[in-house]
Amino acid sequence: MNLINPDIRYLKDIEGVVYDKKWLKTAPNIELYYMYRGLDRRGDLRYDITVMPSQMLGIEFVKTKGHYHPKQYGELYIVLEGQAIYLMQKVDKDNNVVDVYAIEAKKGDYIIVPKGYGHITINPSQESLKMANWVCDGFKSDYSLIEEKGGAAYFYTLNGWIKNENYDNVPDLRFEAPEKKEPEDLSFLN
Numbered sequence: 001m002n003l004i005n006p007d008i009r010y011l012k013d014i015e016g017v018v019y020d021k022k023w024l025k026t027a028p029n030i031e032l033y034y035m036y037r038g039l040d041r042r043g044d045l046r047y048d049i050t051v052m053p054s055q056m057l058g059i060e061f062v063k064t065k066g067h068y069h070p071k072q073y074g075e076l077y078i079v080l081e082g083q084a085i086y087l088m089q090k091v092d093k094d095n096n097v098v099d100v101y102a103i104e105a106k107k108g109d110y111i112i113v114p115k116g117y118g119h120i121t122i123n124p125s126q127e128s129l130k131m132a133n134w135v136c137d138g139f140k141s142d143y144s145l146i147e148e149k150g151g152a153a154y155f156y157t158l159n160g161w162i163k164n165e166n167y168d169n170v171p172d173l174r175f176e177a178p179e180k181k182e183p184e185d186l187s188f189l190n
């Protein structure tokens with residue numbers, strides 16, 4: 001790990017998207033995950049590492065806040081240690097979900113975030129998750145669409161997947177498999 005200071009995300013930063021509001025009322029402002037940005041560069045692409053220790057947010061498994069990119073930019077994740085679930089969703093112009101799917105991944109897996117999809121990452125395990133991503137540098141992620149709805153379309157909890165009632169007509173959650181090697185065509189990145 002590089003000796004640079006990570007950006008730390010605290011519970012306060014993501015409280016608007018946490019499922020378990022009862023737990024939230026008395027929860028301390030704990031550290032959730034650590035983002036080490038810009039550890040490598042290739043052209044206009046940036047390599048980051050995120051570390052997310054195993055933790056429960058009440059009954060919900062710890063997760064990232066979630067965001068969308070400008071439409072022309074996807075992202076590539078690599079699980080370095082532990083396990084992850086990547087939730088991807090696509091919305092229409094009124095912020096209604098038109099597609100939502102999950103990818104369960106473990107160490108060594110590659111995960112493509114397609115252009116136009118918002119994404120969150122969940123640590124569903126009892127080990128620390130360490131993941132890397134390649135992403136185009138120089139755009140700002142949009143957190144507002146997911147914040148506005150109090151989270152993504154589904155929450156992953158001790159009771160399984162729970163639909164977010166703030167969205168109307170959410171499609172059933174479908175599942176896709178991760179890639180087992182680095183994709184040759186990286187044109188979804190930029």
Ligand SMILES: [Fe+2]
Pocket residue numbers: 067069075119135141
């Ligand atoms: Fe992203």
